[in-house]
Amino acid sequence: MSWSAPARSGRRPEDRVLMCAVSLPDVPMNTPLLLDRDGAIATLTLNRPASLNALDSEMIDALITHSAALAADDSVRCVIIKGAGRHFMAGGDIRAFRDQLAGAPSDRRHHFTRMVEHMHSAIENLQRMPHPVLASVHGAVAGFGLSLMCVCDLAIASESSYFTSAYRHLGLTPDGGASYTLPRLIGLKKAVEIVLLGERFDAAEALKLGLVNRVVPESELQAATHQIALALATGPVLAIRNGKRLLNQALSQSLSAQLQSEAQSFGACAATEDFAEGVRAFLDKRTPRFGDNWSR
Numbered sequence: 322m323s324w325s326a327p328a329r330s331g332r333r334p335e336d337r338v339l340m341c342a343v344s345l346p347d348v349p350m351n352t353p354l355l356l357d358r359d360g361a362i363a364t365l366t367l368n369r370p371a372s373l374n375a376l377d378s379e380m381i382d383a384l385i386t387h388s389a390a391l392a393a394d395d396s397v398r399c400v401i402i403k404g405a406g407r408h409f410m411a412g413g414d415i416r417a418f419r420d421q422l423a424g425a426p427s428d429r430r431h432h433f434t435r436m437v438e439h440m441h442s443a444i445e446n447l448q449r450m451p452h453p454v455l456a457s458v459h460g461a462v463a464g465f466g467l468s469l470m471c472v473c474d475l476a477i478a479s480e481s482s483y484f485t486s487a488y489r490h491l492g493l494t495p496d497g498g499a500s501y502t503l504p505r506l507i508g509l510k511k512a513v514e515i516v517l518l519g520e521r522f523d524a525a526e527a528l529k530l531g532l533v534n535r536v537v538p539e540s541e542l543q544a545a546t547h548q549i550a551l552a553l554a555t556g557p558v559l560a561i562r563n564g565k566r567l568l569n570q571a572l573s574q575s576l577s578a579q580l581q582s583e584a585q586s587f588g589a590c591a592a593t594e595d596f597a598e599g600v601r602a603f604l605d606k607r608t609p610r611f612g613d614n615w616s617r
Contacts, residue, residue: 354383355405361398361554365393370406375414376465384443392450398554398561400450401546402473403457404466412464437496440465442497444472448569451562453553457546459539463487468497471506472534474565477546479539482524484532489519494518505572506590507531557611559593 355366365387367374374380391397404410421429447454447469456473458466464487470476488495495503495516503512507530512522525534537545553561563586571579591598595611602609 346563353380363397363548364401368402373411374404377414381390381440385481388443388446392446397452408460409462410466411461458482459598465497467587468499473501476533477535478524478533479542481539485517485521486519554567560590
């Protein structure tokens with residue numbers, strides 16, 4: 322589906338998104354990952370609530386497939402990841418882990434190495450996709466659930482959320498990029514504490530550390546998530562995409578290289594209609610109405 326902004330009118334920016342709702346095929350409720358589209362906003366829902374949305378092989382495959390498809394979909398402006406039921410995600414499926422205990426240690430090494438390598442394709446898809454990804458979390462955010470939240474560009478949590486690395490309690494080390502994202506988000510010392518001690522902490526602490534951007538009452542989580550997603554989906558497309566790219570590459574670039582990237586991005590954004598609209602709106606003292614007519 323292609324998404325294009327309607328002609329300028331008196332409609333609110335969010336109306337331009339909501340008018341573009343996509344009809345999706347009926348999906349069985351036992352599908353481990355649900356994909357919904359509300360115009361330019363795509364929502365991925367972890368859908369194993371009876372198992373606290375624990376990650377299994379089917380969910381891994383679905384995460385890879387959907388994240389790759391969304392990354393390539395130019396009509397998407399924002400991706401939300403959330404969990405069905407009472408929790409975001411409690412980590413890996415321990416019952417599936419138990420099934421591997423009968424095998425030889427060498428077999429377990431091979432199985433889990435291949436499984437994690439396969440799963441990491443989804444993490445790379447989310448981090449590299451041009452659209453901003455917003456985690457909306459509640460309840461347990463543990464193990465791979467914490468890793469998944471950390472790779473998202475933004476995160477909003479309910480007051481009831483609680484967080485833990487949890488890997489050490491199973492004699493494991495992090496996966497899902499946590500050893501990459503945690504030091505970058507909160508510093509090495511605190512990352513070491515979270516991984517090596519595996520202690521549980523609450524949403525207020527997650528906010529203080531910078532792991533989440535906002536904390537809201539549970540009853541307000543859905544509305545607050547939608548508000549952020551709308552702000553992203555109705556914003557200047559290239560500026561938002563390039564902003565994500567610039568920030569993600571910053572820690573691996575020299576200052577000179579980053580300055581050059583900023584100059585190139587600034588020029589590219591200045592060539593878009595969104596830039597012209599932003600300037601006119603500022604001078605006219607009105608809210609800009611950004612559209613889809615932008616040059617790559």
